[in-house]
Amino acid sequence: MKQTQIMLSHGSGGLESNSLIEGIIYEILGEVLVHNGEDAGVFESKMPLAISTDSYVISPIFFPGGDIGKLCVCGSSNDVAMRGAKPMYLTLGFILEEGFSIESLKKILYSIKQEALIGGLKILSGDTKVVPKGSADKIFINTTAVGQIHNAEYSVKNLALGDEIIVSGAIGTHGAVIFCQRNEINLQSDLQSDCVQLYPMLEGLKECKIHSMRDATRGGLAAVLNEWANTACVEIEINEPSIPILPQVKGVCEILGLEALSLANEGVCVIATPQGESQKILQILRSHSLGKNACVIGRVTKKADNAKNARVILSNAWGARRYVEYPQGELLPRIC
Template sequence: MMKKKSLQGSNIQLSHGSGGIQSQILITELFYKHLKGSIVGMGEDAGIGEIKNKMAISTDGYTISPLFFPGGDIGKLAVCGSCNDIAMMGAKAKYLTASFMIEEGFLIKDLEKILESFSKYLKESGAKLISGDTKVLPKGALDKIFITTTAFGEVLYPNLSAFKIPEDTAILLSGDIGDHGAIIYSTREGIDLQSNLQSDCALLYPMLQPLFENDIKIYALRDATRGGIAGVLNEWANASNIGITIEENKLPIKDEVKGICELLGFEAYNLANEGMCVLSIAKEDSKKALEILHKTQNGKNAQMIGYTHNHHPKSVILQTDYGSKRFLEYPSGELLPRIC
């Protein structure tokens, strides 16, 4: 007989991950409570779903520190990050899976805050949670909580690819760069910014949908997370064997982010972002694309920053305000660990 007990105490215990009665209580009283309405197929070994036509699939592990930061938390990040990855392939998320790894002793009220946020953005994404897993590890086996999500959805705007970008396309950014990296760094180091800088963490599909629906010719999309836009642009240049020239003075960077970069010796183009993307778009469509983006919440600072060409294949060239040029290299070294 299943004994009726309830979640006791204020901390997660090892027994909550044992696969026995206490696991059931944790799942029912915490996960189901916060996620009801967004779950399909609970209580089975696997969820059953259906996606007609081609689907995009992406997985990511989230280990960010601190767990809560201005503009988001690990729960919001775990939903937005994986949904954004499939949005970059022209897909709207339909299903999400989530695996939680939790350290023994983790505060139940913090887990609830994370689940509330996870649930909020899952609803906003329109996706359903189709499979989940919870592991509890002994104290010291991991730092607090990690979440791995896998998103999948039908490809509604097909043929986007990092490998097929032609020369003579426009390179756009959908928003300011470096906000996420700068705020995580500042929060972690206890730097008081005296500003309202927040992570840009957001779902990107709603911003892209009007581009897809207005027949804008897009060749590639990529959210500039770890490695920043310098990483994305170098990956594209290499994958498509093209050159990319960027005008430095067109890079949209907030003053606070510039300040942090100057203070700490970072470059904004290497910093992680969680709510903006790089776009390669047919030049003739770039003006219309910007008009459309500027009407969206997350695209209001969108900017055309450069173009692709057939000189210097596999290279990214940064053109400075004074007409001088230099290569924008792949980010190198440690950068900032646990940024996402």
């Protein structure tokens, strides 16, 4: 009888494991999988490499604009792209709960394959474990991305007085979508997660002068800017009217009492660049569909004596100013 759910025996290392790995995982991912039957994949590179690992436990696993499969590829590839690297390889680790739908697993695998093909990524190595029902929630995925660095100078420590702060797109969209899904808020809109691979948009920035770049995931824009300010000992001032936020996201924030600056993104990056470079960078970003809403939202206004005096300040349309605090507590667990 054809199995429709994951069984504990699928993780035993025996016949059932083989049927899951070769009959389903390899069958779907074969086109992007470096499969040589060995315990470890091998790659060669004459250039320095960036590597990032992350685990994905998002709930729900399917959401408007993506699923945990798309998310795990985009999330890890974006992390290495933020260090000036072209994502090249991925490793995949699956933790499956007993009873998880094999049909759902197939949908996730197809999403992984599609994103790997979009990014020109190869899956170098992988692992699958099955745990008893109740020991996990459906599926968790760990991914590690490896990329070749074309610009090793991106570092938060490079932030300097006068640097302009650019965001590549509208903020808070992923977080707003997951909040609505989690709270069963039925929006009459086409709002979708911004989950996407950023490297295709950023590839044209190779020759631009960039001091630092970060993707604004958990904690959103507020977390990135506060981390920059604290690490570089600077004061950053941002202009509220300049920050792109979709009307639907603003509506969600008003309904739920949320701060868009602290909502997660999965397809937005923040760039710090010397003032003379900002227009060149904006032109390149806006020439790509992912960067059409890119804009300068602020700048580094002064150096701080120490990290305690480093801060992020928001100016609104009426000239009032307030501190943007580092997000505290767990705003929304399992956002990615």
